[in-house]
Amino acid sequence: MPQREFKAVILAAGKGTRLKSELPKVLHPLFGKPLLMRVLDTLGGLQAAEACVIIGHGREQVTQALAAYEADYTIQTVVQEPQLGTGHALLQVRQKLADWQNFTGDVLILSGDVPLLTVETLATLLETHQGTQNDLTVLVATMDNPFGYGRVITEGHTVLRVVEQKDASEAEKQVQTINTGVYCLNWAKISPLLEQLSSDNAQGEFYLTDVIALAVQAGYRVGLSHLDDPDEVLGVNARTDLAQCHAVLNERTLNRLMAEGVTVLHPASTFIAPEVRIGADSTVLPGCYLQGDITIGKRCMIGPHTTMSGVVEIADDVKILQSVVRDSRIGAFTNVGPFAQLRDGVEISHHVNIGNFVEVKKTRIDHHTNAAHLAYLGDAELGTDVNIGAGTITANYDPVRDIKERTIIADGAKVGSNSVLVAPVSVGENASVAAGSVITKDVKPWNLAIARGRQVEINGWVKRAKGITEVTS
Amino acid sequence: MPQREFKAVILAAGKGTRLKSELPKVLHPLFGKPLLMRVLDTLGGLQAAEACVIIGHGREQVTQALAAYEADYTIQTVVQEPQLGTGHALLQVRQKLADWQNFTGDVLILSGDVPLLTVETLATLLETHQGTQNDLTVLVATMDNPFGYGRVITEGHTVLRVVEQKDASEAEKQVQTINTGVYCLNWAKISPLLEQLSSDNAQGEFYLTDVIALAVQAGYRVGLSHLDDPDEVLGVNARTDLAQCHAVLNERTLNRLMAEGVTVLHPASTFIAPEVRIGADSTVLPGCYLQGDITIGKRCMIGPHTTMSGVVEIADDVKILQSVVRDSRIGAFTNVGPFAQLRDGVEISHHVNIGNFVEVKKTRIDHHTNAAHLAYLGDAELGTDVNIGAGTITANYDPVRDIKERTIIADGAKVGSNSVLVAPVSVGENASVAAGSVITKDVKPWNLAIARGRQVEINGWVKRAKGITEVTS
């Protein structure tokens, strides 16, 4: 972690025209979390003291998103209006934030649309900057094919200038060290240079890159910090960039999980958010899509084609086959699926079996209970050793009164197939509900409740219905 | 678009032995449409006046497929029997089609198993051909590794000859310009040369390629048109080629969608036919397979693992999670799935909720209606503000009489869980059906219909059933 105090500026004012979106660019989600919040998370990992987000396009939406974001450090915003380039953006901080005027520490310059930089890379940048007593440090990468990037021209460890592709000489075009657009700078020394930037260029914008030349000119010490993996500075300007960022982050996550002892059978069809934690000796089968605050235990079997979202907690030795799980907790040795849905605050204990075509919503289920086929359990509480027959419905919703009610099924109770439990209702301990019953009154322990017609048979009805008057067989 | 009149010939007589198929090669589907029809579609985009398809192997099947194909231009067929090579194929057109004998325009030579050529590429070929007043123009590509392809030997812009791999000198093997097998030719001048082709080669076939040398020899002007993306001339000779064509076309489609403002979260597991249209700010989640005449609105969320086929129309702000949709229309702000199926002429209005394990078939559903769990709605009409309880079935099929009947559920009606509506039957406005009822007679508005047994309880039945004579707890 850095020695000197530092703050961060995040450029987040751009529109992202090529995204063709109603959403501001920095709010586009990467594994469910806006790009800008991915950058702010990384800063949190760095233990930044303060960040200033420069907003512009869609600033109401961005401000709202920031208000909902929880950080351990101070976040303030500065409006850039109109948006006249990155140098102009940073100038707003200098001109508009009184409390930054006397700041003598370092400032990290990041972009809200460059979401893949790691804590390690930025820590190295800060350490390099502070350790070598640079006034300005440029994060650079080495590209086999640097075409199109600004080349960083150096002499030993000292930066001379950055040359854009179109202005580069033949010799300069051979340089493979490129400017990532991420900087660390001594605010007191470098920020005054922002006032000298000119917009005398094709786009008529003030470029932050030009500060490098001004710093060199002013005799300041300008150095480099090297980035190992150029993918870290992928920026999002189009939906294809967003897809690429997802792919890079996905690969990073799958590699982490595999290193931690998880078998990922088919990485090519597996898509897992960086937040997901999975215990050793668990297996992720093909086609899984896990995104959210998800924790999975050891020796679990997840998939194929399982989707999880929200806050999900899964214990050891659980199987979740071809199912959808959202905001639920599942105990050890429980089996779910295929084709099941658990959602919205389900709490399931250990050794439970939730089979195919079963939906469980806002329901608690105690251990050793089964709901193996075709059931809806909503707003219910099930004890241990309960058996829910196929086709059982907890009728939790009263559409006439538009309210939801709870169903209680006590330990050891057995509910027959195609039963309806009309909430509010309870089935007592060890009670039994006969198949096909509609239960509207509480059932006492050990009793059998039955609510259905008696079976009668109409002789030869089918023959008559078909108009068959005489049949020999 | 081209200046001079042009026609097209499509070679479609081959067997495709390596496909090991009962289906003729050119009828193998690429995103659900036969290869040949993909080529015919491209010609339609070029505003061709007429196309001649040369058929041979499996010609009954190909003729039948052509009869079902709707084009804005004339399509005729010529039979090549036996199949003695591409030059022999084209010769059939010259020899058998009387109305082509005096044709003084240009002819585009295409293959029915080369499905990825774009309208733009062929338009450029035609324009180059006509603009430079060539007699014969060869569509060529540049290959980093041209091994195995016929090299096009040129002097300036003039073609000298095409040399096959096995006949090429060391110098010629370095040539990276290769023959794609697609040509544009002045029919009146070039087609007579077909008569001079020889089958004096290893395969004993008449090669169209040899016409190039004949044309040069005869003093005709032979030129080139360059193809940017060699993937456009991928031909299908094996199932692996078919897989590759799918991959290329899929990537093309995903890139188009992303350019139009659609987020594709995981292109690697997403498979979308070129016909599909999706509005900006919609998101396609992993594992989707969309193939057919499909239109999806803005701000939709599709997937994961959603399959669509047939004619599907989806309005804005719709969610279709992990579901199957075929030949259906879905209104705005409607949610479907996970694990739902809509099929065969479903029409759903806005703000409808179709939940898990619900099948809807040939049914109209008006706005603000819910069928949230475990239901079958077939041959039905549902009004607005209807609630369908979990486990509800419209019994549309009478297996004794083998006919299907309709169910009408009027505005505001509420159908209780595990009910059966035995069609033909109607539930009136604001009527209510009690849970577990089998409704065989129409229900009047505002009435409650109930058809079930009364709940009775048998004391201690479970203890007796289990043989427990005395229980202390």
Place this chain on the structure above:
Amino acid sequence: MPQREFKAVILAAGKGTRLKSELPKVLHPLFGKPLLMRVLDTLGGLQAAEACVIIGHGREQVTQALAAYEADYTIQTVVQEPQLGTGHALLQVRQKLADWQNFTGDVLILSGDVPLLTVETLATLLETHQGTQNDLTVLVATMDNPFGYGRVITEGHTVLRVVEQKDASEAEKQVQTINTGVYCLNWAKISPLLEQLSSDNAQGEFYLTDVIALAVQAGYRVGLSHLDDPDEVLGVNARTDLAQCHAVLNERTLNRLMAEGVTVLHPASTFIAPEVRIGADSTVLPGCYLQGDITIGKRCMIGPHTTMSGVVEIADDVKILQSVVRDSRIGAFTNVGPFAQLRDGVEISHHVNIGNFVEVKKTRIDHHTNAAHLAYLGDAELGTDVNIGAGTITANYDPVRDIKERTIIADGAKVGSNSVLVAPVSVGENASVAAGSVITKDVKPWNLAIARGRQVEINGWVKRAKGITEVTS
């Protein structure tokens, strides 16, 4: 097949620390079968006479797995404890197996964590070894980038030595021929050299590689056999290696299937075990995961997102859409899915239709029978021409007595929607069960059985329930 008698040794004593697993490395499954058993299968294809598996880490688990493995040849084990390297491993065979002492044939040295070697490669190795009368033959591969591998230094066809990366001279580093660690050796001549191996190296282990130098020194004939595809010697040391082996084997399988006439629409999202057989003109749609002893007929349509496991046999012209099938047999022209599950010994005849949200378990279904929606058929027997209404449940499980019973539904019987058949029970030929009935007694042929309440209507109940005292409309 080889001329001289040969045996094989398989090194399987390693822990695989980087896998972070409770399971011994060689028992990690590759498409459901342990790595070691994949190697043993390959040996079976070679018609080996005998194999000796050297076990160490987790030897109880490995021994147990070997006991369950069925081979046509003798398998014995030797314990290596402690594990002091590959040379030390082989030495155990020499020292501990009395019946190998006088063995005068050849021995193939394989690793239990290198699962992708083909029968063809090993047959070539043996033939090369025996045909050239080598005493020791090294299987080598050519690598574009050989960094990190042991280089095989040769003079003509004779091996001089193997040099490890760290010991290689600049000239040796240019050598692209690398040691795969797979050998064939004349046991009588080469195995005595194992006694001379030294552990005087950084790891303190006895390396089998060092035997090569000893053999050359001793004047034995040491030669090479070339491996075409270096992927065959991928070893599993980490979960990423396991993922790579799955990817290579998957690609190999998909290419085989395509060569055999199967259309694989989207290889990138398709995952099929090498055991799977599929007939020509069948199509595998995106997202399928097929693993097990699976045979699929011609002209089938499988997927999207279909999962199969266990022993599955599918006839011609079958469709299995978005479903899960385990240990089942399915007849011709039968359609399954989407969203169906067949499991545990289902036998379905031809022209059957199993629709969405239907589970079939341990059940036989005769031809032309339908269960199109929302049903559970367990422990049942269905005749031909049966119709199972939506929502039908066979209540096979008696939770009070904890036993399962059977349901018989005879030819031509029609079961109405939302019925429950409480097993043991039978429905006679051509009998009909009314919708919503709970059937507890056998139904006679041609009879209609009905067990439900009569429909009654309560006038204006909804108005009163809602407290609407006066309504004008």
